[in-house]
Structures are given as structure tokens and as C-alpha cells.
Amino acid sequence: MxxxxxxxxxxxxxxxxxxxxxxxxxxxxxxxxxxxxxxxxxxxxxxxxxxxxxxxxxxxxxxxxxxxxxxxxxxYCENSTLHGLRYVGDSHLTIGERIFWFISFSMAICFAAYYISNIYTKWKSSPVIISFSPFDAELNSIPFPAITICNMNQAKRNEAERILKEGSSIERKLLDDSCNGNTTFDNSENISWESLRDFLVKVGNSCSDMLHSCQWGAEKLDCNDIFNNDLTDEGLCCSFNRLPPEKIFRNSKDISILNQTYPNNVYDWDPEIGFTNTDNGDSIPKRPLGAGAHLGLSVILDANVENYYCSSTRSTGFKVILSNPIETPKMADFGFLISPGFETRISIEPAIREATSALRDIPIEKRQCYFSNERPLQYYRKYSKYNCDSECKIINSYASCNCVPYYLPHNESMKICSLTNRCFERAKGILDLRPRMRKLLNQKSADCHCFNSCNSVEYSVLKTAAPLRRIVNHNHSDEEVRKNFVGLSAFFSSNIYTKTSKKPIYNFTDFLANTGGLLSFLIGFSLLSIVELLFYVFWLNxxxxxxxxxxxxxxxxxxxxxxx
Structure with missing residues (x-):
């Protein structure tokens, strides 16, 4: 039992x-x-x-x-506020009707997921957007550009003839190299940086040789007070409004410094920081006085064509380039020509780029730019694409040719390249190629990743010229004016400029608004829909x-x- x-x-x-x-x-x-x-x-x-x-x-x-x-x-289905879901759980409807509403609701969810995935893919592939800033840039918020002027004459005739008669063998080789590019120094010849610098100063045209008169705004000034001699890839040149070497280079001894004079109030300007209230407006770099030729820089230049021995081009006159005050100018490649006998006016158009602080959260490879503290350079104190390119040339030329050009920063252990070193020219040419072209040509060089600065100021010019008839308050014949003299004016054409802003295409609020809008439009979803689901599924149980x-x-x- x-x-x-x-x-x-x-x-x-x-x-x-x-x-x-x-x-x-x-x-x-x-x-x-x-x-x-x-x-x-x-x-x-x-x-x-x-x-x-x-x-x-x-x-x-x-x-x-x-x-x-x-x-x-x-x-939950019977009481849900989501579009169509209440019909899925309605027991009064037939099975076919409930299946129809279930399929409709599922399709709406699929559409929402598709469009949200498109938004996410767009954010991941190109998370940065460049747009016009809602605020215009005032003219006094940016510096007047640094203006570098070089005489095309690579050697003064009187100095070249002296070297050919009584100069040393090294000076003669340097002269031949400068004018004809025929010399390659061997290792036995000790060409120091100082000897090359002294040679360039002797044969080149200094500021006192080129500048006839200068005017800043309505004030006439001594040219030696606002211009300084500088060494560029065109030899000895003259620069205006460029920061002193100790503000550009980490170690000013890394560059061949000439006798330069600067005012006591030199402002350590940076594109990311800009000017502050402590700047009194008279410091270096100078700020624009206003718009128009009467508030710009005006100079009279003397080419002294009769003293030409060899030219860097097939003509006579000057090369001029406008650059950021913190950068090393690339005169040989980007300088524009000014011919004697003409008055040339340069209308300056600044390109001002700024970036929001939220851009720092995006990886550098995605935003394609550096903030000033993200990419320290070995020789330059402040980052810019041009300074990064120059430093990259130093590294590549020294690795390929075991020498560095005289006009770039260097240390004492580095050997100097000849003035027209073919190895350096070839290395520079390869580096200037786009990466894809280097790959197609099977040319190898170090990739320096020199992206643009997130905050930068660049200058473009609109140049016009007319024949120069006479020079006021100077007794020169018309023939002499036509053969030797150049009138140059550089100025801004407006007091206000549009600037561009680089920022993330979506922040969290934008992403939430886009996804929330799609979900609300397609299925009526909101934050309270999540609360509803939690209430019915979890809280009641x-x-x-x-x-x-x-x-x-x-x-x-x-x-x-x-x-x-």
C-alpha cells in the first residue's frame, strides 16, 4: 500500500x-x-x-x-505608448491583424536602426566639420604678416671681382657654387658655419643696400629700425615684423644669427593664444593699424642692377614673401617676383582658422591637426606646418646626405651642405611629393606627419602693378627709376574678416538629438518609454x-x- x-x-x-x-x-x-x-x-x-x-x-x-x-x-504591449505596439498585444484583434502590426513595428525599428547606424558611421569616418565661425575676426586680433624681401642678385659685382682676384680658395669655390652650382665640397675642406655666414653677408645685398625709404602707416621711419637682415634659402635677405630668433628657435645658437636689432617690447605671440590685454600694440609682431594702403607698409627698393653678378632667376628685381611671424619663410619656392620700374601693391587676405576645445577629444589622425602643445618640435619653439616641414627636411637631409643647409637650424656636429647641394635638392624634392606619389615612384623618406595647426593664421596676396614714374623727394632720373627702383605697398583691404572654425560634427547632445528624433519619428520612442518597460517587466514582477x-x-x- x-x-x-x-x-x-x-x-x-x-x-x-x-x-x-x-x-x-x-x-x-x-x-x-x-x-x-x-x-x-x-x-x-x-x-x-x-x-x-x-x-x-x-x-x-x-x-x-x-x-x-x-x-x-x-x-506592457496593451498599454505602451510606442506607435502600433498596443495592437500587437490586443486580444480583441485577430491573429492576422496582430501579426500585421508586429511586422509594421519591426520594420519601423529596422529603419530607425539603419539611419542611426548611418549617423554613427559618418561620425566615425569624418568626425570633424569645418564651418564659418558665427563671429568675424577683427583686424587687430591678428598680427601684420612678416614680410621678407630678397634681391635676386646672389653676389654683388664689386665683391665678386674682389674674391676672384684676392679671395681664398674656399671663397672662390663658394662663389662658384652660389652662382653656377658647380662645386661639391669634399671632406678635407673645413667649411664652418661661421665662414659660410661671413661669405653670404659679404656678397649679399643687406637691408641698407636694398631699402631706400620706409613708411609705416602715416609715419616715415628709418628702415634699419623696422627691418633686419636674415639668412634664407635665397641668401641674405631683409625681413619685417618677424619674431627674433630666441622666440622662434628652441636654441638660438642653432641658427646663423646676424646682427639684428629689435625693440624692447617683443611679444611672444602664438596663433592659439593670440594677443592679450598686456600687449600695447607697439610690440613685435606689429598689429595692423587699419585697412587701406595709407595704413600699411610702404617701401622704396633699389635693385642696383648695375652691380649684378649672378641672379637666382633669369631676371632682375626682388623676391617677396609674406609669412606668419613665427615661421621660417620658404623664399626660393614660394616668393613672388617684383620687377624694377613698377609700383606694386599687395592686398593681404588672411585665412584665420580656429578650433574648439572639444576637438581635443578626437584622435589626431581623425581631426588632421595639432594643438600647440601636442607636437613639440626639436628645433622650433612653436608648432606650425611650415616649421614642421622645415624640421623634417633637416632630419631627411642629414639622414640622406649627411649635411644640413645653412639656413635651417642645426647643431655644431652637423656638416654644412654646399649652397647648391644636389643630394639635398633631391631629398627635398622627394619630401615635397605627396605620399601617394612617393609610393608610386618608389621613393622612400621619413613621414613626418606634419598636419596643419588647429589654430593658425595664413596670408594670401592679391598683387597689382603699374609703371613707376617718379620717386617723391628724391633726385633720380626717369631712366634710373625705371631700371632700379621698385615701389612696394602691403596693406589689408578690410577691417573685418571671416574665420573658419573646426569642431566635432557631433557632440553628445547632437548625437542624442539626432537619434532621439529618428526614434520618436518612427516608433514614438522617448526616455519615458524605457521607464515604461522597466515598470511593467521588472517593477511589477x-x-x-x-x-x-x-x-x-x-x-x-x-x-x-x-x-x-
């Missing part, structure tokens, strides 16, 4: 809801029903369960959880679990076991 047990339990009421203690298992014979009736008189509820056939409690509990979740999901857990704390009914 299978033993049986009689479970006698008290009725349990929680929150006025009657909780059924469980299904009544049928007894195997009438004897046990009688015992149930007997004990039922003592206890309100008596249940008899067969001991030999216990129920799987875990399976029952899991089934109850699943049914509860399904019921809550159904309630948790609440039901707490109630059931409280019912389990009621004392168990006595158990009576009977055997046959």
Missing part, C-alpha cells in the same frame, strides 16, 4: 485576496477521504497528498516566472515576488502520515 500524508493548513488571506494553498490530489481510496473528513472537523482545510509522487518544485516555480513575464509583457515571499512566512499546517 502506498503511504499517504494529510496536510492540514489554515486559510490565508493577504490583502483580502484568498490564496489557494494548492490543488487537491485525489486519494487512492475512500478510507483516506474519511480521515480527511475527520481532521477537517478540527482544521478548516485538510488536504491529502501521496508521498510517493512529489512535485518538481523548481520546474513549477520557473513556469510561474515565465508565465508572469509573458503576462506583464502582454500588459518584483512587487509580485515580494507578495509571494510574504505568504511563504505563514506557519505550515501539520502533516499526518497514514500507512495502509
Amino acid at each position: 502506498i503511504p499517504n500524508e494529510i496536510i492540514i493548513s489554515k486559510p490565508r488571506n493577504i490583502n483580502e485576496w484568498s490564496l489557494d494553498p494548492g490543488p487537491i490530489r485525489q486519494q487512492p481510496n475512500s478510507e483516506f477521504r474519511g480521515k480527511q473528513n475527520e481532521y477537517g472537523g478540527i482544521y478548516p482545510h485538510v488536504y491529502v497528498r501521496t508521498i510517493g509522487q512529489p512535485k518538481n518544485v523548481n520546474e513549477k516555480y520557473s513556469s510561474r516566472i515565465c508565465k508572469g513575464i509573458v503576462q506583464q509583457l502582454k500588459k 518584483w512587487k509580485k515576488y515580494v507578495i509571494n515571499h510574504q505568504t511563504d512566512k505563514v506557519p505550515d499546517a501539520p502533516v499526518f502520515t497514514f500507512t495502509n
